[in-house]
Amino acid sequence: MAILPILTHPDPRLRLKTKPVTVFDDKLQTLIDDLFETMYAAPGVGLAANQCGVLLRLSVMDCSDDKTQPKVLINPEILSTDERQEMEEGCLSVPDIRDTVQRYNKLRVRALDRNGQPFEMDCEGLEAQCVQHEIDHLDGKLYVDYLSSLKRERIKKKMLKLKEAVAG
Ligand code: NI
Numbered sequence: 001m002a003i004l005p006i007l008t009h010p011d012p013r014l015r016l017k018t019k020p021v022t023v024f025d026d027k028l029q030t031l032i033d034d035l036f037e038t039m040y041a042a043p044g045v046g047l048a049a050n051q052c053g054v055l056l057r058l059s060v061m062d063c064s065d066d067k068t069q070p071k072v073l074i075n076p077e078i079l080s081t082d083e084r085q086e087m088e089e090g091c092l093s094v095p096d097i098r099d100t101v102q103r104y105n106k107l108r109v110r111a112l113d114r115n116g117q118p119f120e121m122d123c124e125g126l127e128a129q130c131v132q133h134e135i136d137h138l139d140g141k142l143y144v145d146y147l148s149s150l151k152r153e154r155i156k157k158k159m160l161k162l163k164e165a166v167a168g
Pocket residue numbers: 090091092093133137
């Protein structure tokens with residue numbers, strides 16, 4: 001397993017369209033293991049493949065307190081939702097920043113597991129929020145897109161400054 005570099009906002013690669021997964025081979029299993037290792041090391045509760053530059057509709061998550069419930073979402077789609085509510089959110093691609101966005105508190109999602117087997121899952125709270133956040137990633141969206149233009153500009157400037165600092 002390996003820890004993969006995570007792309008950070010405003011990297012244009014985070015905005016590219018991802019393709020459905022059709023091949024469930026050893027290469028995919030290695031990618032999934034690497035995404036989990038990268039997510040747990042960060043640490044984070046979710047990570048989409050395209051945050052690591054792989055343009056596939058694949059995301060890993062684990063919203064449990066003790067990090068014992070790894071979940072793989074491949075080609076996910078939301079089947080039903082209830083009402084939206086305000087939730088605080090962050091993203092490994094927008095480090096050290098959190099803000100409030102509107103998310104569905106409950107939803108039902110359909111996806112394929114790591115072996116290509118379809119399943120459906122009811123999610124609530126953090127897990128529901130995470131599913132929406134991850135599907136947004138796969139659609140080239142970031143949670144900062146939901147914020148005011150003033151906030152978005154401020155975050156973008158902060159991120160660019162951070163990148164300059166890293167680049168030396
Ligand atoms: Ni994210």
